[in-house]
Amino acid sequence: MSSVLITGASRGIGRAIAIELAGRGHRVIATARRPETLADLPVDQRLRLDVTDQDSVDAALREAGEVDVLVSNAGATVRVPLESAPPDEVERLFRLNTLGPLRVAQGVLPAMRARGSGRLVFVSSIQGRLVLPLVGPYGATKWALEALAETLAIEAGHFGVKVSIVQPGVVSSGDGRPAKVTLPDGDPYTPLIGALEILRGAVVTRETVAAAVADTIEQAEPPLRVPVGAPAWEVLEARKSAPEDKPFLMREIDW
Known part of the structure; x- marks a missing residue:
């Protein structure tokens, strides 16, 4: 079985991935900014790793030992119209969602390249291929992440490193519902x-995403992009076939 390092394993999708992979017999290295939050996970190692801090990444990778598979999952979002999105907050999201995965990938790639094998799995979103209102900063980080991941697939694929991008649709917040979007009273973007709620469609569970990640890791020849759940497949297919003269989904919004 593979040695798998997971970033952002303290909660949500990352925690579910750790549990799924451990249950399948993989050696799981769960990481988080606060390793005490990993105490109850049935994994082989629990390490501190902050993907925005190079020293933290270097220390975690030294302690982890050989890594066959990197699952880059750590990330965050913000729900706000772009007009009022604080630039500092948008910059923070890029450091975490885009540059963080690149930083950890750079850390594991030399050893993977040297031995001629390895897997990089990036947890993205359908928003890596389309945009939704009120979550534009998050979508922008995922578009950028997918560009980096596809570039790595070309560059590192030559050395036997396989890259996959997992694209869930809306993932439940734990109670079967998507996370809510709230705006101040009287905000002009409230409609x-x-x-957004209408366009979201059905949610998928964290466990469904975790199973998709595990299945991808265990495939001999995994696809580059892995949409998760029927709603994700449907919206991404609709995006492919939509005309390019207007932003996708603009026709669907009734102000």
């Missing part, structure tokens, strides 16, 4: 909340 978009209703539109």
